[in-house]
Amino acid sequence: MIALSGFLRRHLLFTLLNLLGLAVGIAAFLLVSLYVAEEGTVDHGFTAADRLYRVGGQLNVGGQAIKLVFAPTELPGPLTQEVPEIEAATRMENDRVMLGTAPRFFEQKMLWADPNFLQVLDYPLERGDPATALARPDGVVVTRALARTLFGDADPLGRTVQVRNGATLTVTGILAPPPQSHLVFAAIAAEAARGPKSWAHQKAASWTDISGAVTYVRLAKGASAKAVADALPAFVNRHNPPNPDQAGGGMDNMLSLRLDPVPDIYLHIKALGDITPGGDVGTLQVLGGVALLILGIAIANYTNMATAQAINRAREVGIRKLVGARRRQLVALFTGEAVALAALGTVAALALMELAMPAFQALVGRDIALAPLTRGWLLPLALATPLVVGVMGGFYPALVLSGYRPGEVLKGKAQAPGASRVRAVLVVGQFAVSIALMVATLTVQRQVAHVQAAGLGYQPESLYVVSNLPTGDGRAATLKKELAHLPGVRAVALSNLVPADSSESLSSFDLPENTRSTLRQARGIEVFTGDEDFFATYGARLVAGGGLPAGWKAEAVDEQTPRYAVLTESAAGRMGYTKPGDAVGERLYADGKNPTEVVGVVADMRFQSARHADEPLMFQIKAGGRHMTLRLAAGDQRATVDAVNRAVDKFYPDTDYLRHGFVDERIEGLYKTERRQGQILAAFGGLAVVLANLGLFGLTALTAARRTKEIGIRRVVGAGVSDIMRLMAWQFTRPVLVANLVAWPVVWWALHVWLSQFTVRVDQAPLTFVAAGALALVVALVTVAVHVVRVASATPVGALRYE
Incomplete structure (x- = not known):
């Protein structure tokens, strides 16, 4: 790692501001990456996961459909006999039972399943044989946590446990801690243990009379899921002949079947009968978008302060060029400084992630650990982050710094052409993001409050x-x-x-x-x-x-x-x-x-x-x-x-x-997802405001320091502190005003698209936009005032002796 230069060590305040901004931005980015990675790998750990499908039913009436997770109870036998691409099929049914031994019972989520369930959906066992654990008519496999609850430190295998007012089960296996899945359970029991209530004892019924059984299939190697899906309509018609009075008036079937890829169920498939909430792609998109914006603000902060400090390094550049340094060497040097700072920021980000983890887990409603950063695609991402961030933030300042000419530097005429315009654009962008996130947060919160009461058609209170x-x-x-x-x-x-x-x-x-x-x-x-x-x-x-x-x-x-x-x-x-x-x-x-x-x-x-x-x-x-x-x-x-x-x-x-x-x-x-998205926007929006003003704080400090002599002269000729404040405030609040003009139309359109999914929705009130813009302006003014008042209040003599 390139050691930080003497310049960065001498200007410790600005180095720390840069380091803090980069650390916060990188921490937010990596936290969200962890969450997205964990959500994206749900149900991918099964053997042959790419060949596993849930067979869902759908009831079609008059052009409308009810999408179900369930399918006809007797489906597995005919499927495996008549559809050669299917090599195995199994069923399960969700239940909540009181499990234990009298008089102590504990409420648990349990699956009733076919004997081959653990061979199709192969949840790992710490102890027991997946091939035989559920073959025993009274067999049950339990999680390690449930075994400890039921039996303490005693060996659970072979011990009996009772469903209150129901079957007596024998423990035949211990489940390893299951990874997150679209199925949530503490035990899996042999379905035959239900006796007269089991599937084998149910009377034959119409296939449209669908109950609680869920069917999973595993396709043979090389089999086409499309071929199976294409065969399902004829298969249904053979076992459930169409009734024109039930369907759309023609010879179409009221019942249809579909294949849901198991790895897609958690994030992408919603159907009636899902008893556990799946993931939400919209929340992932919101999180990913705002995390990238936060990282972008941190990079922009570094670029801004590095270009603002460029004039202070002009003499260093001039001397290096006089002793033979080429421009590409200087670009590499200054970019390397940025990468080194980003690497330190990444180390600091890991510490911030550990501190912020409880709050982030509460925000997304999921347990997350840092360990996955060391495996899969997350490890190269974590290693590449400081390099990418350092290059993105440091390359342009390196070009500015390396562009100084020795002659102009030694004559005191060094300038950084275009750097001030770039800084202005970046500041506008930072505050535009902050304002947009604030508007989005306020609108989402208003919408959630509105839909909970508006247009219900009844009085929900009491x-x-x-x-x-x-x-x-x-x-x-x-x-x-x-x-x-x-x-x-x-x-x-x-x-x-x-x-x-x-x-x-x-x-x-x-x-x-x-x-x-x-x-x-x-x-x-x-x-x-x-x-x-x-x-x-x-x-x-x-x-x-x-x-x-x-x-x-x-x-x-x-x-x-x-x-x-x-x-x-x-x-x-x-x-x-x-x-x-x-x-x-x-x-x-x-x-x-x-x-x-x-x-x-x-x-x-x-x-x-x-x-x-x-x-x-x-x-x-x-x-x-x-x-x-x-x-x-x-x-x-x-x-x-x-x-x-x-x-x-x-x-x-x-x-x-x-x-x-x-x-x-x-x-x-009903609005848990929307409320969570609002909380995410609020948390990251606040972070964006803090980072944007952190950058503004550094820029104001640099500008105030460079204009110390000017301020002293103005004070000598009669300018008061308020006059100096107005002068400096206008310079730094103009970008915030322009940021409003940039943010408002963009966020209006984004919110228009988001609100269009609701049949009852709030109007995009102009006051919301004005309030967000005014808040950003006030925070910026307070940030600017901290430095300006300090410099303007100093004695003019001290200011005239500056430099």
């Missing part, structure tokens, strides 16, 4: 939900009656849809002969159930119709009684009704014999993220449902919530995983 209730045994109706009499409970309803629920449903309806609709058949309507109190509990707004007949109760519905339904405005429009009121009184036929009468139309109700268009919803009024929603009285609701939870536990003492929570918390969870 709604409390209990989910995953067992159905079919009548307990829910009795519980509802008891909860309705609790102090602090204003209303209670049962339904099979609540906000942030992942359920989807698509149905088709025949319309009556004398319909007021422009259609004879309506397709792609999402049908859910709610009882007679559902709309009042949610505070939905009725826009047409009189609602249910007086005194009618959903629990009275049977084969002979009327069936009623309420549509949303979007559903009425999808069904071809010009006005919402035209749908009221219409009788719809889903199965040809049992009509459903529309008794009302409500304003659109948004149960999913605002990224989705308004859903065409039909609510059939029926008793029961797996979700119970309560509207609580305003004020302190803790006592009421405790009473509700006690009542639920009394009615369902043997049921695990009832999910409790407020609706506004569920809605907030």
Whole structure:
């Protein structure tokens, strides 16, 4: 490594400023590189990962589709027999169980799997044989952490563990610490242990009646995934003949299958049934972009201060040239100094990364270690970073420095042509980036706050939900009656849809002969159930119709009684009704014999993220449902919530995983990605502002030092400190004002594209842009004032003796 020159040692302040800026920029860049590398390698560690696929199902109705992670339960056998390119197939099903030995049970995520599961998705075992661990009908493999929880320091192999109210399992293997995967689990159990509930004991059903089984296949070496995908439609038609009444009116199949490459699932594939959140490409792009911008600001800082200091090194350059140094030698020397400084900055960056790691992990929601920097493509990246950064930051200053002519230097006429213009451009660029990130941060935060409340079609405040209730045994109706009499409970309803629920449903309806609709058949309507109190509990707004007949109760519905339904405005429009009121009184036929009468139309109700268009919803009024929603009285609701939870536990003492929570918390969870992107922009935007002003601090110090004599003369002829301040402030705030003009149109367009993915969105308020620009200007003025006030306040005599 080239030793730092005497000049850099003598000007320690500017060297440290450069070193700090480079260290922060490099640390941000390498931290993000670590995160991107870790996210990009999820599920790539399996043997033959490039030949592993998940077979996902898709239900198609009326030109709309529901993309599922599940597939027909009996799929593996026919697939391996009829599609020669598939050499192995296996199934698993996600579950959450209470696992342990009485009386101690622990909630765990577990997979029920076929005997060959660990041979297809070969998660490594520390102990046990993957070929036989799940072949035993009661076998289970557990993680090392779970084994310690269950058995302490005792040898877990061969010991038994029980699923509360379920199977007794025998430990047949210990999983090595699994790498991050699209599957998250603490145990994998033989599916046969479920006994009567196992796949082998399930009655044959239509392939469109898809339950929770997920199928994975491994293709043979050299097999074409495209050939398999092309064979799937005919394969489905053989086992599930198309029904023209179910699909789009032709002989197309309601069910289709697709191949999801396993290494792509985590980042690129989203489907109904994913119980663990995958990665987010958008977040990676935001992180990568802002990290490069931060690194760019750090490089620009070095370039700026190096060119600003160039005049102070003119005499050194002149002497070196007089004793025979060539320009290319000087370029190499000064570039080498920059590379050496960048190398020191990289070392400092590693220390900063260690300090910043906890905060960065909280920001991205993932555990990350520095160890991966020493392997794969990250090692060459880390080694190349100081070289690339040093050359990018130091090459132009080296050209400026090496361009001085000895004669001009010795006569005191040395100039650095164009360097001041380059510095101005770089300062404008730095502040443009800072301002753009601030505008983006403010807009993202406004958008997230807006979509959580705007356009919902119901009142989310004080709604409390209990989910995953067992159905079919009548307990829910009795519980509802008891909860309705609790102090602090204003209303209670049962339904099979609540906000942030992942359920989807698509149905088709025949319309009556004398319909007021422009259609004879309506397709792609999402049908859910709610009882007679559902709309009042949610505070939905009725826009047409009189609602249910007086005194009618959903629990009275049977084969002979009327069936009623309420549509949303979007559903009425999808069904071809010009006005919402035209749908009221219409009788719809889903199965040809049992009509459903529309008794009302409500304003659109948004149960999913605002990224989705308004859903065409039909609510059939029926008793029961797996979700119970309560509207609580305003004020302190803790006592009421405790009473509700006690009542639920009394009615369902043997049921695990009832999910409790407020609706506004569920809605907030829909925007986790956007909120994280806003936090990333805020953190890195603040870093960009600090770095940009760090550079401005150094430039101001250099300029103030060079103009010390000028300032002294101005003070002698009567200029005050405020006059000097205005003079210097204008010089350094002009680039910030210009940066606003550069940043605003660019960030406006970027945010326009980002906001376009939402059906409900905020306007790009001019005040947001002005506030970000004003903040950047104020911070810049404070930075400039630190030096200018110090120099301008000095006695003129001292200033005149300077130099």
